[in-house]
Amino acid sequence: MTTPSRMPEPYGQGSGANLADILERVLDKGIVIAGDIRINLLDIELLTIKLRLIVASVDKAKEMGIDWWETDPALSSRARRDELTRENAELRERLARLEELEPSRAQEKEAP
Template identity: 70%
Template sequence: MDRISPSGPVVRPTYGAGPANREPANLGDILERVLDRGVVIAGDIRVNLLDIELLTIKLRLLIASVETARELGIDWWEHDPYLSGRDRELVAENRRLRRRLSALEGREDADA
């Protein structure tokens, strides 16, 4: 509903958080704001059959920039071997350990 101001022109109510003459934000601006502040999305999915819980899935998603995540104390990607390129070292170490284990198990069988 329009209101008439004392000075004469029609004043239309504005809705939202900003002034009416504010330019619409583009996708880059929105993405920058989201990454700067971070967004948390949380939800639970439960599947029940006759009041028996069959499945529960808990979803937690944090969308933030690397800098914001570090400020929050989140830096798992720096230590994850599959993301840091150390996965090849782990695969090779796993093979060596399996060979040693097989050799040790073979010795125990021979002693018994």
Template identity: 75%
Template sequence: MTHPGRLPSPYTAERGGTDLADILERVLDKGVVIAGDIKINLLDIELLTIRLRLVVASVDRAKDMGIDWWESDPSLSSHARKGELARENEELRRRLAELEERTV
């Protein structure tokens, strides 16, 4: 109950609610998908389509869903960076060997 001239008390977990940490934990545990399309038409001619897909989940939950693109992205994973450097090194060695064969 509020009294005139007084602000209501803040909504707290003791009053039966959930706090931000609980909500975030639930969202990351279950995952949330937000999808939407934006289309811009002029006289029934589609000029622009933007498709937005957003997945909010924990890393473990994302892996369970089959989403693990960050593991193979060299800008996000040192393991992927090492693999990319190894492939590039092998390609350069192969090209160098070809060039040496041509000069002999």
């Protein structure tokens, strides 16, 4: 007499930790994956690629001192506004300096 074969349970079912628990733990603690790829030809380094990946929650990243997304204009509207404000101030300063130089150039042309 044969017994019907049981299909194996899908991955993760019946185990103590499910995907949500694992993800919560990773985001809470953070995980770092690092690696280097080097391509050499006859002891001459042609290419080096350094890979660094950090997976963590925003709060955990800030706790670790990582907050580059807040100052990247491509990711933050506030950073974009700040960059435009800074650029505008620099342009106004350059314009003011040019306008100060212009009267002295006009006087040079009038002199015999």
